Amino acid sequence: MAVVLAMILDALMGEPKWLWDRVPHPAIVTGRAIAWMDRRFNTGTYAGGVLTVALLVIGGLCLGALLTLIPGIWVEVIVGAILLAQKSLVQHVQAVANALRLSVSDGRASVAMIVGRDTRSMNEPAVARAAIESAAENLSDGVIAPVFWFVAGGLPGLLVYKAVNTADSMIGYRTPKYLEFGWAAARMDDVLNWVPARLTALLIWCVAQTRAPWSDIRRDAALHRSPNAGWPEAAIAPALDVSLSGPRSYDGALEHFDWVHAAGRKDANADDIDAAVGLLWRAWTLALVTVVVIALL
Numbered sequence: 001m002a003v004v005l006a007m008i009l010d011a012l013m014g015e016p017k018w019l020w021d022r023v024p025h026p027a028i029v030t031g032r033a034i035a036w037m038d039r040r041f042n043t044g045t046y047a048g049g050v051l052t053v054a055l056l057v058i059g060g061l062c063l064g065a066l067l068t069l070i071p072g073i074w075v076e077v078i079v080g081a082i083l084l085a086q087k088s089l090v091q092h093v094q095a096v097a098n099a100l101r102l103s104v105s106d107g108r109a110s111v112a113m114i115v116g117r118d119t120r121s122m123n124e125p126a127v128a129r130a131a132i133e134s135a136a137e138n139l140s141d142g143v144i145a146p147v148f149w150f151v152a153g154g155l156p157g158l159l160v161y162k163a164v165n166t167a168d169s170m171i172g173y174r175t176p177k178y179l180e181f182g183w184a185a186a187r188m189d190d191v192l193n194w195v196p197a198r199l200t201a202l203l204i205w206c207v208a209q210t211r212a213p214w215s216d217i218r219r220d221a222a223l224h225r226s227p228n229a230g231w232p233e234a235a236i237a238p239a240l241d242v243s244l245s246g247p248r249s250y251d252g253a254l255e256h257f258d259w260v261h262a263a264g265r266k267d268a269n270a271d272d273i274d275a276a277v278g279l280l281w282r283a284w285t286l287a288l289v290t291v292v293v294i295a296l297l
Helices: 002-013 026-041 046-068 074-083 086-102 104-111 124-171 183-207 214-221 230-240 270-296
Strands: 248-250 253-255
Touching (some): 002 074, 046 074, 046 183, 086 270, 183 230
16 A cells, blocks of 8 residues: 555655755755766666666665565655656646747746757747647656556556666767767666556547547557657657647757657647546556556455
């Protein structure tokens, strides 16, 4: 039941600012450790990256095992709630819709906090699409995947997943600096997210009022450059009847990506972001019910 209580506590409390203003968040601590290993082991080879991932996995397993030895379930509940991100995800996505209703420039400033692409020249549909894509991908990475590994491996599984996912977000890039060093983190993150990404798509599909054939979701998921991120996007796009992905700019360079659910509307707006937030909560609720059933069995 620790996973169930952790999910509920996260949904109620989110990220308490008063706490993280006083002590560093575990993600910050993990990030500092990865940054140190980057400086220490990044010699532009695969070996340094493999060593980094190995240390993160071993560290997560050991720390998780030690925490599990503490009597009672409340350590697991509290640590789990801290490492889940349902409420904070919803708050960040909803903030984009609220800002977009004020002006496009406000929407750009808000969505810039949750996406890595260029936002300076975005119009209203581009801002809305970016927010919806972030909602779908982070439901998988920040909620369903941690819950999956918490259920499958307890605290050790959860901590390993979060460490690897953080490493991927920091060093898993195809740049000259990280092409080889970040390879292990990126591939390990792909492996750990393979099942959760597809589960996330299934959850969205189950709670959507408008469902595309699963074959369409599988087809559109394959259009994404990531083996996993395309799945939740491919599920949420037809549920909202909006086209996602498409052209966008990174570091001043326009990149042309295929449209996901190309037959959908190209004029996404703040109302569509609201609808995406509703889907996030319904998918979370179905995930919670599923975990309760697993716990009872």
